Amino acid sequence: MDMDKLVSLCKRRGFLFQSSEIYGGLNGFWDYGPLGVELKRNVKEAWWQDMVRGHDDLATLSGAPEPYEMTGLDCTIIMHPQVWKCSGHYDLFHDYMVDCRESKKRYRLDQVRGRWLEAKGQRIFVATQQGGEEGEAETQQRALKFFNLRGKDVDQLKWDGPLVLLTAVPEFSRVLGPDAKELGTLTPPREFNLMFKTYVGALSGEEGAAFLRPETAQGIFVNFKNVLDSSRVRVPFGIAQMGKSFRNEITPRNFTFRSREFEQMEIEFFCHPKSSPEWYKFWRDRRYAWYLSLGLEGERLRLRDHDQDELSHYSCGTADIEYAFPFLPPGEFGELEGIAHRGDFDLRSHMEGKLVRQGNELVVELDAEGKPRHRGSGKDLSYRDDLTNERFVPHVIEPSAGADRATLAFLCQAYTEDEAPDENGKMQQRVVMKFHPRIAPVKAAVFPLVKKDGMPEVAQRIYRDLKKSFNVFYDEKGAVGRRYRRQDEAGTPYCITVDGQTLVDQTVTVRDRDSLKQWRIKADDTVAEISRLIAGGELAT
Ligand code: GAP
Numbered sequence: 001m002d003m004d005k006l007v008s009l010c011k012r013r014g015f016l017f018q019s020s021e022i023y024g025g026l027n028g029f030w031d032y033g034p035l036g037v038e039l040k041r042n043v044k045e046a047w048w049q050d051m052v053r054g055h056d057d058l059a060t061l062s063g064a065p066e067p068y069e070m071t072g073l074d075c076t077i078i079m080h081p082q083v084w085k086c087s088g089h090y091d092l093f094h095d096y097m098v099d100c101r102e103s104k105k106r107y108r109l110d111q112v113r114g115r116w117l118e119a120k121g122q123r124i125f126v127a128t129q130q131g132g133e134e135g136e137a138e139t140q141q142r143a144l145k146f147f148n149l150r151g152k153d154v155d156q157l158k159w160d161g162p163l164v165l166l167t168a169v170p171e172f173s174r175v176l177g178p179d180a181k182e183l184g185t186l187t188p189p190r191e192f193n194l195m196f197k198t199y200v201g202a203l204s205g206e207e208g209a210a211f212l213r214p215e216t217a218q219g220i221f222v223n224f225k226n227v228l229d230s231s232r233v234r235v236p237f238g239i240a241q242m243g244k245s246f247r248n249e250i251t252p253r254n255f256t257f258r259s260r261e262f263e264q265m266e267i268e269f270f271c272h273p274k275s276s277p278e279w280y281k282f283w284r285d286r287r288y289a290w291y292l293s294l295g296l297e298g299e300r301l302r303l304r305d306h307d308q309d310e311l312s313h314y315s316c317g318t319a320d321i322e323y324a325f326p327f328l329p330p331g332e333f334g335e336l337e338g339i340a341h342r343g344d345f346d347l348r349s350h351m352e353g354k355l356v357r358q359g360n361e362l363v364v365e366l367d368a369e370g371k372p373r374h375r376g377s378g379k380d381l382s383y384r385d386d387l388t389n390e391r392f393v394p395h396v397i398e399p400s401a402g403a404d405r406a407t408l409a410f411l412c413q414a415y416t417e418d419e420a421p422d423e424n425g426k427m428q429q430r431v432v433m434k435f436h437p438r439i440a441p442v443k444a445a446v447f448p449l450v451k452k453d454g455m456p457e458v459a460q461r462i463y464r465d466l467k468k469s470f471n472v473f474y475d476e477k478g479a480v481g482r483r484y485r486r487q488d489e490a491g492t493p494y495c496i497t498v499d500g501q502t503l504v505d506q507t508v509t510v511r512d513r514d515s516l517k518q519w520r521i522k523a524d525d526t527v528a529e530i531s532r533l534i535a536g537g538e539l540a541t
Pocket of ligand 1: 214215216217247249256257258259260262263264266335336337338398400401402403404405406
């Protein structure tokens with residue numbers, strides 16, 4: 001699939017716009033348009049319904065060791081600064097960046113790759129931000145330019161190995177930066193904290209400094225005791241939260257994939273340390289199945305267990321759910337969600353202070369004077385099982401998803417070019433967004449075939465009936481074929497047409513977006529039929 005086509009459809013049909021576009025846009029920030037807001041809201045609602053509201057606290061789900069409870073929270077974006085000191089974000093939430101003295105551009109170290117080559121007696125490393133074949137083509141082009149060679153002289157470039165990350169290059173004096181014309185213009189890597197800083201109240205100095213949350217998770221941990229004390233949940237249980245998070249990404253890119261303001265859908269699942277490996281496996285599989293259930297394709301979706309050396313400082317096991325986004329080189333996948341076994345790291349950090357690993361132990365980090373480097377709340381965040389009387393600090397399994405990344409994956413998956421007959425039965429190319437009906441922004445469109453003979457009145461009645469339950473669109477302008485085509489691009493799964501026969505026998509046609517099948521139903525049954533179809537019912541033949 002061509003990503004440029006999707007990006008232009010998103011703008012043309014009102015899924016996504018660049019933020020502040022009339023002022024030239026702001027890099028890393030995106031607005032959802034009229035169709036996009038419905039799509040993203042449906043993704044979030046499907047998650048909340050499937051994980052929280054619709055969860056059966058009494059049943060043992062397949063793969064779960066026992067029944068569990070689910071509840072939710074909605075916490076503030078700005079929290080006490082100590083939260084981020086104890087969570088580790090203040091000290092550790094950074095990326096390495098390199099600056100280019102020549103182009104004045106800034107890059108994330110782990111997003112720059114390149115290839116070594118020799119030509120005209122000189123050995124250099126040509127850097128690029130592209131991977132795969134695109135990266136190879138770009139480095140070749142730039143190497144020819146650097147050595148003042150023409151395309152026909154390409155044999156003079158003696159490449160030494162494939163594209164490798166810039167992290168593998170110890171120093172940069174022989175490096176041709178991604179946008180540079182001269183060698184050695186990249187600065188040594190520097191740390192860059194990704195949290196956005198702000199100031200609370202009238203205090204403008206460090207006393208008033210605070211951060212926009214870089215994840216929703218910490219709001220859950222610091223409210224763990226409040227939830228325990230105010231509801232009747234017992235371990236094992238999960239707390240879910242969705243909302244905005246902010247990261248000052250060095251190089252936001254790939255449409256909404258890496259933004260500076262985005263939404264997360266996170267669950268912190270609290271369980272007994274002994275059963276935590278089983279719960280980890282349960283959540284891994286359950287979250288993977290969720291994406292499949294909403295239409296992501298098995299071949300483009302994968303569950304990848306992290307290697308031991310990839311695990312975060314707190315994690316005993318992590319898996320990523322990844323999708324083969326079309327903007328990535330073939331064979332590469334991008335993260336949609338991480339499922340992490342976090343042990344008791346978070347609750348203990350908020351009790352005792354910032355923890356660090358010492359051998360196999362997590363211990364409070366001390367400063368030069370032997371005092372905790374970042375003091376915890378001092379509150380007891382352990383749990384007492386009232387049946388066994390056992391007291392323990394629960395272990396946490398964290399399925400942490402991005403609402404914008406999931407929405408982007410559903411957009412990529414939905415984009416399809418195929419053929420459909422026009423009014424005269426002639427096959428024509430069409431663009432169709434094949435969203436799962438549950439997340440489709442508009443569930444049904446209602447058309448009177450013509451704007452006369454009482455057809456609009458019947459169509460408007462059906463539209464109003466459907467509106468009570470669904471997001472529905474009414475359209476009476478232009479040829480009906482063109483109206484179908486517009487709905488195909490919006491991803492509307494069903495179109496209902498009122499025609500001459502409706503006036504005779506009170507039936508209407510229903511058209512299925514994907515199969516293009518059409519069938520007649522009683523006009524009075526439209527709400528029931530659309531409800532049945534959206535719930536996953538079979539199409540009539
Ligand atoms: N609490 C754990 C945590 O935040 P993460 O892997 O940093 O883990 C979780 O983020 C999810 O949030 C990611 O899998 C991704 O879907 C989403 N996400 C993270 N950074 C993002 C960004 N800059 N733009 C869009 N989504 C992002």
